[in-house]
Amino acid sequence: MSESPVMLVTGGATGIGRVIADRFIRGGYRVHVSDVDGDALQRCAAAMPGISTSVADVADVDAVNAMFDQLDKTYGRLDVLVNNAGISGPTAAVEDIVPADWERTIAVDLNGQFYCARRAVPMLKARGGGSIVNISSNAAFFGFPLRAPYTACKWAMVGFTKTLAMELGPFGVRVNALCPGSVEGPRIDGVIERDAATRHKTPAEIREIYARQSSMRLFVKAEDVANMAFFLCSAEGATISGQAIGIDGHTESLSNWLD
Helix, strand or coil: CCCCCEEEECCCCCHHHHHHHHHHHHCCCEEEEEECCHHHHHHHHHHCCCCEEEECCCCCHHHHHHHHHHHHHHHCCCCEEEECCCCCCCCCCHHHCCHHHHHHHHHHHHHHHHHHHHHHHHHHHHHCCEEEEEECCHHHHCCCCCCHHHHHHHHHHHHHHHHHHHHHHHHCEEEEEEEECCECCHHHHHHHHHHHHHHCCCHHHHHHHHHHCECCCCCECHHHHHHHHHHHHCHHHCCCCCCEEEECCCECCCHHHHC
16 A cells, blocks of 8 residues: 655644645645744644644745755655745835845745745655645735735745746646635734734724725635645646636735725
């Protein structure tokens, strides 16, 4: 009997990443979860017996290398990489953004995906195929005022995804980007609170503005993202590559940001 496939998800101790980890476990994968938060990672491991873990800041190339060395030693293979780790970055007009905040957002949200992909690709090629799923955002389809570093990263992720899809397609490796809208949970709650303070509105008013950006007037559930990630890595998604897939109830625009 062949061994179960192996999936690595970064930023997987909480939020979307944790739900993705759970979906792949239920789909028969052996799962390795990395996160910068060691305490959250311990809680995740306690709730998901059988997973392996690494404490790693994806912005640190040495930490990423150590994580992949551990992964290779533990399993000797990789079938799926989900590049999920990311931060929201500052909420401010461009002239008010502190350069260190810009640099940290780029380091985590963009450099981290590159550091992981460069180590994952040889392992995927060795398997004769596999999948990379990069978690981007519907901000990759529009501008996003007051969120310049975050938006710049999400646009760059789509270009990175399409380029990798072209490079790796001949090796049977599929690469796609998922572009969720506002996902319910503590992370978006924090974004809303910071946005409300910047715009001198209440969090409830900002939440309503965000909801109106979607044709379906909704926030996304983490399970929606996890299910799409799993589909793309399954046999049913075997011919899907190089795509930036919106999971957002159809964002019409971000033009109402000044409401």
